[in-house]
Amino acid sequence: MITISQEILRILEEIETAISFAKLNTLHNSIIDPKDLLNELKLVENKLDKKSLAHEANEANLLTYERIIQIKAYQKDLHITFIFEIPLTEPHNYNFYQLYPFPIQHDSKTYQIIIPSHKYLYLNELYFSLNDDKCNEVTPGDYICNLPQTSKISKEAPCEIQLLKFSKNYHQCKIIKVNLKNTKIRKIDKNQWIGIFPIEQPATSTCGQQEEHLSVKGSYVITVPDGCKLRINSTTLQSYQNPEFKKQSIQTPKLEISSNIPLKEEIWKQEPLQLETVDLADIDPIYHRMHEIQQDLQKEDHGYVTYSTNIWTILICIFFIVTVIFFIWHKCIKPRIHRYRSRWLSGSPPEDF
Incomplete structure (x- = not known):
């Protein structure tokens, strides 16, 4: 029982270490064994046609690849997946x-x-x-x-x-x-x-x-x-x-x-x-x-100068127009109508309206 518990604890620690290094975008042995990484690089290298790896896939360049590979990780259900982004280069040097x-x-x-x-x-x-x-x-x-x-x-x-x-x-x-x-x-x-x-x-x-x-x-x-x-x-x-x-x-x-x-x-x-x-x-x-x-x-x-108005400007304009109309009606039109009706009721000839 103690051996099983220790093994579970070791696995959990490795997973925690791998996730921590993935967050730091750093390739670590807890994520992938160097031999497995080298084998994967060789597989990629053999399948490339127009582009190529930045360096030849061999043990001497493993440290270089550990620096340039970008790492991402995500979890789905009970699985943790690590994604390696390996840069590919074109045959043009600058x-x-x-x-x-x-x-x-x-x-x-x-x-x-x-x-x-x-x-x-x-x-x-x-x-x-x-x-x-x-x-x-x-x-x-x-x-x-x-x-x-x-x-x-x-x-x-x-x-x-x-x-x-x-x-x-x-x-x-x-x-x-x-x-x-x-x-x-x-x-x-x-x-x-x-x-x-x-x-x-x-x-x-x-x-x-x-x-x-x-x-x-x-x-x-x-x-x-x-x-x-x-x-x-x-x-x-x-x-x-x-x-x-x-x-x-x-x-x-x-x-x-x-x-x-x-x-x-x-x-x-x-x-x-x-x-x-x-x-x-x-x-x-x-x-x-x-x-x-x-x-x-x-x-x-x-350029052309453009102006924009807000709702308060519109309300003020409406209020001003209504006030002017009310003033004209109250001071000019309404008294004339009143005089016209008075003369008509009294039998006097009405003035030109």
Whole structure:
């Protein structure tokens, strides 16, 4: 009896553990044995035609599949069913870019900046996709992305595509003027920062026992090697670990912004935006919200104005009309009728009514 009770308790604990991990969307041995999972993956792999698994179904990739498989569970009567969503990939590889606004100094007082339309760009030789959904990183530098829609690259491609494809025509790019007087620093990776320094200021680079004194002014993408640090006034930039994969360097087009790209006319007549108290990470949502407001204002300026009335307005109008009719009847029409009847009864000729 004790053995049976212990076995029932063990089974209940396994079920509870499996349900808990399913709620966390985490694949666990209590849900499926690794050997059974591998066998199921091989069965799926053999039945695929146009699409394929993200990685070959073998023991070496089991840990990877445990990270990328999505788990759902539901209960019907006395049965608990677990659903595994295994990502399938198409034979098209894309380069994955995260887009950042990068202010470039225009003159001594203002900067110019291109605001990305979306957070992420997926690009290959023929197609691209822009959206705000981040890819699932499977291994360092290797991502699985859900691209609901891809577009073919053409002459009318968005600004981000024109820049990365080194197009000679940048008419889709819009420039925003901003005012910056203070230093802006934004971390974009484990050992990389965007640094905007409107005023020249000293910096100190330290790597082990070596120390170098620098002077920085302008816009930079700062890379700090592992074991080194960069000190700028009271700010210290330091990397505590190396990137897990070698990044592909991105060549950027050299162009004269002021001559090739039209400045975007904003609501405030080209007045530079004041970004002294705004973090670089907040520029995108602020700009897009301003763009929505601008579109709403333009609709109000060029569209038809419509008015709506409520029940109280209608009742007030009816009351006013009834009052006017009553006043005309009581003051004008009724006395005339009364005089007409009086003259008719007295035998006098009636007046023109």
